[in-house]
Amino acid sequence: MGKSLRVAYGEALRDLGAVNDKVVVMDADLSNATMTNIFAKVYPERFYDFGIAEANMMCEAAGFAHSGLIPFASTFALFGAGRAFEIIRNAICYVNANVKLGLSHAGLSVGEDGGSHQAIEDIALMRALPNMTILAPCDEIETRKAVFAAAEINGPVFIRTSRPSTDIVTKEEDPFVVGKANVLKEGTDVALFSFGLMVSRALKAAEALEAEGISTAVVNFHTIKPIDKEMILKYANSAKAVVTAEEHTVMGGFGSAVAEVLAGHGQAKFAMVGIQDKFGKSGKPDELFEAYGLTAENIAATAKSLL
């Protein structure tokens, strides 16, 4: 088991801070949870807490960006993408401000805090905004790469991270090119597309499918916007079935992004695994993943149902 993505985020900010003096980090009284405190300890003069006022933090981040700095505004995904949505739209995306949104505690894996704190619609909200790039790393290695890549993009970037410790499924030497998905495993019958904490589950699903003689590809979409159309169409044209898996509602999220590309193209049948128009609730992450069908078993069963 590797580190949580939020810890990897805090450590990556600290290391980015060492090589880029334009980077400042902001938080809304959650630095002990988003792990921006790792940056704050080393660079207290480059860390700004705005208290429990996310909308104001996002606006002030825009003010910093307009002044030539690179702010990483950090809070929970629900209170960033959700509460501050219209600020992110008008003050950041509409003017293409160079603000990075480091939003943690995305998805059901928040766990015990329950449905009020589990962002399951953040991708849908952020994906609708022109100029926005969405990076959704799957492990500590990719989180670090996402943070450094975000600093190189001149415009808004949403980095989606989560709370629990997470399996390491990528390698240091793997490429991380924004907008280019990575094939983790080749296969010809079924293609499983996923990101974040669902990647390790997609890999397990592939093992199960292979054991039954079904050749299965697994692709890691660390970038949700811009989506890798070429990769999607490659499997749409070659595989028999494409299944997306996401820790997010199926309405407007990653599966929808894939469906928008698939529409009218290819031979592959298509299905989405994700949260089915329901809110989350309290529980351990694994219990919730089970209850909402975000499991390797459900991914494999969904793929088989298409064949």
Added chain:
Amino acid sequence: MDYAKLATEIRKDIIQMVYAAQSGHPGGSLSIVEMLIALYYKVMKNIDPKDPHREDRDRFILSKGHCCPALYAVLAEKGYFPKEDLVTLRKFGSHLQGHADMNKTPGVDCNGGSLGQGAAIGAGMALAAKHKKADYRVFVIIGDGESQEGLVWEAAMSAAHYKLDNLVFLLDHNGLQIDGPNDKVMSIGDMCAKFEAFGWAVEKVNGHDIDAVAAACENKVPGKPKFICCETIKGKGVSFMENNVAWHGKAPGKEEYEIAMKELEVC
């Protein structure tokens, strides 16, 4: 310079722009003319129409962005873009958007119009200036209706917390908003007392007195952001628009346009 004459010219530009566009917000544009003249002709330092992004310039944000006809008229008068552009306000293909756009119009330091945001972005710019150890200042005009937005108060809290004495909010206190008088729609109460309670230095002036507005801007208090309550008349300068909420967001017809221009000619 004859600032009274300049104010009249700016008002004529506003009426012409809104008439040409047949949409826009004349009432609140007319109420902030002297505030803008004070800022752009007396207070703001290192502003240069030939170098609109000059690093050490003072910044201005029109948070009540619907009143951009007034800002556009002042920017054109300063030479940021040709005065002929003014009548393209709100038209397809024009750089003069219905609410000011920093990426389209030279001299616009920040977008406005989504109310409350300019106040908070201004606080962010002022904090960024402190972060960079730069000594430029940030001026924001907010509206009284706008002050019903919670974001204004989040920004006010943070500006006091971070001791942003390089930040000035100027309130266009004309007492009216789209649905009627502030006190009928949603009372904003004693704005000076509220900002003072939030830890700001406060001052109240006649918002149509250019020297008084400028003096209040120059009267800095170390360690505190500055709030200036500018008492104004909505629709100022055009008799039938003055204190008449109907002119918040309505363009004059031909006859009204001619009457307004005639009144301003004899000003």
